[in-house]
Amino acid sequence: MADRVRVRGVTIHRPIIYGNTATVLTPAERETSHYQDHTHRWTVAVRSAPSAPDSDIVGGADDLGYFIKRVTFKLHDTYPNPTRNIDKPPFEVSETGWGEFEIQIRITYVAESGEKATTLYHHLKLHPWSIAFSLPNASAVPPEPEIPSPENAAKLGPVHSWQYDEIVFTDPFQNFLTLLTTHPPTPLPKTSVNKKPIPFHSCNPASLEASLKGGVPEFTSAMEKDEADRLEEAKGKIIKEQEKWRGILIEREKELERLQKLLASKE
C-alpha cells in the first residue's frame, strides 16, 4: 500500500503524436476492393513522438505499451464495428474509405497510474494540404480546398496529418513513477538525421512547402524551437507596439491635463 502514495510536487510527461497517413488506392486495388467507392487507404495511430531511425512511419521510436493499456478509436458509424479497441502496440487502425470525418481517440492507461482515460479528437485527412488552407478562425469562409483528381493525388504521394502533444501526469503514484522512469523517452532529434521533411501544421504555413516535397515526415526539436522563435518574435513586436502606444498615451494624458487646467482657469 505504500506504493499508492502520491509523489507530491512531481509532474512527469510523455511526448506523443497522433494522427493519420492516407494514400490513394490505385485503380487495380479499387477493382479488388469490397467497397467500390472507397478511394483511399488510411491508418490512424497514436505513437511516440520521435521516429525510429530507418522507419517509414511517422514517430514510433518508443513502445508506448508500458503506460498505455488500450487505445480505442471510434470511427464513423458507417464502418462496421466502428469502435476499434487496440490492446497492444502498435496502437493504430488501418482502413479504406472515401470521406474525411472526426475520429475520437480514447487512451486508457495502465492500472498503476490510477488515472481515467483521456479523449482526443482527430480529423481524418485524406486529401492533400493546399495553400488555400487558411487559419481555422479567419473571418472569411475558407475557400473549398481543391480536391485533386485521383491521378494527381496519387502523384502527390501519401498525405500526413499529425499533431504533437504531451501527456502530463501530475503527482503520480510512486509505483507508477518508477514504472515511467524505467522507460525514459527517446529525446526528439534536433533535426531530421535522414533529412525527412517536417510535418505540415496549419499554424505553421511555412511547413506546407516542406510537406509537399514528399517523403515521410519526422518530428524534430527544431520544430519546437522554430515555434518558440515565432512566439518570441511576435511578443517582441507586441511589446514594441505597446511601448509606442504607452508613449502616445502619456502624451495624450498630458494634453488632457493641460486642457483641464486651461478650462479650470477660464471658469
Added chain:
Amino acid sequence: MAVSASDIRSALSLPSSSTLVQSTTPAPRKSQGQITKKPEGISRELYALIGPSAPSLVAHLAKPRLKQKPNFGSGGKVKWEWRPFRNAGRTDSLQLGHWVKAADDPGAEYPFTKYNVQSQSYTYSQEEYTRFLEDKDWTKDETDHLFNVVREYDTRWYVVHDRYEPPPDGPTRSLEDLKDRYYSVCRKLIRNRPWTGDEASKAQLLNSYQFDKDRERMRKDYIASLEDRTPEEIAEEEALFIELKRLEQNERKFKKERDELLRTLLGIDSGLPDIVAEEDGLSALSAEGFKKRKKNANEIEIPSTPSNIISLGPPPPKRAHSAKSAAYDAQHCILRVEPPASSTTKITHTPVHLRSFKLPAPKAALLPKVTQALTELGINPTRLVMPTRENCTRLESLIEATTALIDTKKVVDRVEQDIRVLRVRLGRASEGAEEDGKEGTPMEVDGGAGAGADVDADADADAEGEVDGRAQSILSTRSGRGRKQVRYSSQILSMPI
C-alpha cells in the same frame, strides 16, 4: 753582472732550454687566447673580474644611454591641420573646429560621441499609476514633479535634491526619500510591464534599481561619523585595534600550548584530531579531509555552536545531487515544483491531461480582439505546433502582452475622447473672447462637437460663416466617427492616430 739562464745554457751547451721554452710558450699563448676576446660595453679588467656570467653582464649592458635624447618614434614631422567637425551626439547642427593629424581619416566619426550616454528614464501612464504606483506618502503630483526633475537633471541626485521643491504643505524630502520613491517606482514598472527577453535579464535590470533606504542612511551616517572623529578618538581606536590583535595572538598561542599539553598527557584519549590530518597540506586540500577538518575544528573550538556543523554537512552533497538530478529530470521529462506548504487543505488531484488541453486562453472580454491581433502576427492562439511546457509559457506571456496592448489602446481612445470633449467646452467658453487667435480650434471644435452631440454641431456650424463648406465635410466625417463611440479599425495593429 746579471747572468741569464740562456747564457749558462749556451756556456754549458745544454739542449734542454728548447723544451723548456716550448712548454712555456703554449701557456702564455693560451692565456693570451683567453684575453683576445674583447668584452663589449665594459672595460677589460671588469670583465675579467665578473667573468662570463650572463645576468650581471646583461644588467650592465642594459643601462640606459642617458647621453642621447630618446626618440619617440616620430622621427619625421607630422602635419596637423584645422578641420571643422560635428558631434553626432548634439541635437543642433553646431559645427566646431579642431586640430587633427592630416593623416587621420576625414570621414571618421567624432570619437567622443559614444560617451554621450543617456540614462534610461521611465514614464508612466495614469492607469499604471493608479494600478500599482500608489503610495500613502506621495501624491501623484509630487511623484510627477519628482520624475520631471530627475529627468531634467539626469539622475544626478545631489542636484535633484537641491532643485526639488516639495509642495507647500508637504513634508520636506531628504535625498534618501527621493531616491527611494524613484527606485521603487522604477522597480514596480519593470516588474509589471511585459518584457521581451528572458527572466534573467529582467532580474538583472531589477537588480540595478535596488535601493534600501535605511541601509543607505545608516551607511551615510556611519561615514559621516568616521569623518567626524577627533584625533583622540582615532588614536583610541588604533590602540584598541592593536590590543585586539595582540589578544587574538595570545589566544592562539595558549590554545596551541594547551593542545600540545593535552596530547602529551593523554595521547590518543585526548579527543584531539590526528596530527596527520591537521598538518598534512595535501589531505587538507581534498574535499573530504577539508570537511572533516573543519567539522572537527568546529567541534573543538566552538562547542556552543553546533549549527556550524549542520550547515556544513548538507550543502556540499546537496549541490552535487541537484546537478545530477536535473539531468535525470530532463531525461525523464519530470518537472518538480514545491508542493504547497498548506497540507491542511485537501489537495485535489489534477487528472492526467494533454498539454494542449490546458493552453492559456485570453480573457473572454477581449478574446476576439486578442485573437485578431495575434492572427495578424501569424500566430494561432488556440493551437500550437509543438505544445511543450516552454512553448506554452511563451504563448501565455504573449497573450498577456497582447492583452496589455489592447488595454492601452482602449485607454488612449478614452483619453482622446476626453480631449475632444474638453476642446469643445474650451471653445464654447472662449467663444465670446478673441476670434483671431482661435482660428485653429474652430475646426477641431466642429470635430469635437460632432463627436459629442449633434445639436452643438449645428450651432457651431452656423457660427462659422466663411468656413462653412469645409466645416460641413469635417462634420460629416467626424460625426460618423462619433456615432460609434468606441472606434476600432479593422486592422488593430496599424490603427491610424
